[in-house]
Amino acid sequence: MQFCTLFSGSSGNVVYLATERGGVLIDCGMSGRQTLDAIAQAGLDPALIHAILITHEHSDHIKGAGVVARKLGVPVYATEGTWDGMAAAVGELPARNRVVITAGESFFLDDLEVAPFSIPHDANDPVGYRxxxxxxxxxVATDLGFFSRAVSDAVSGAEIVLLESNHDPDLLKRNPRYPAALKTRILGKKGHLSNDAGAEAAVRLAQSGTRHLLLGHLSSENNTPDMAYRTAHAALTDAGAAVGQDVTLHVAARFQASFLYRV
Ligand SMILES: [Zn+2]
Ligand SMILES: [Zn+2]
Structure with missing residues (x-):
């Protein structure tokens, strides 16, 4: 299995996962051209992509979904609520390529079992995926207002986890360009996971058997890769985990492919 992010952050998210038989994109939040270029640049095979799975209808997750689905001739999977919110933006697709899924109901794509789970976020029925x-x-667990029990149960023990580490709360609170309502939204229970909350989740994941942590969906204004990394590294070390041995820790870049995991 190969796994990486192609883009990660509030400006757009695209995640790639494939076995030898086939794979998926999780979200497609950059333009179609940027997404297909990134796949080629990373040396990945677009013919292996057999589906696009969407977490929720925010534009940083769906921007290129319609274009890429039409180019590759593959179906798009999303919950009913997500379809309600994104159908117009995705545009024309043959009916067979609009697939409705339900949180808590697993399904198979090639040799991959896909388990969507509910996430606390301000969208229509948003999901993460295992x-x-x-x-x-x-x-894949990003766009989390908090690391809920349901999310924890859904992702515990996964060998590789893409985990949100969105913002430093102090940077966010002091940011003069962000209106108060937006700050309240991001900091709320249906907003985004802070570095500290992400680090706490990282510790619980490492204790549950996770071997590889990839921090992602960083805010461009209210975080830096270094802050996200150091916060999680400190929490893991304090909890007695040897980073690099017990668990690896990387940060997904905003506009470049991440480390390519092969397990
Ligand atoms: Zn979102
Ligand atoms: Zn997002």
């Missing part, structure tokens, strides 16, 4: 193949599993 994937299983053989004895390996990977989870």
């Amino acid at each position: 994937f299983f193949t053989g004895r390996h599993s990977v989870a």
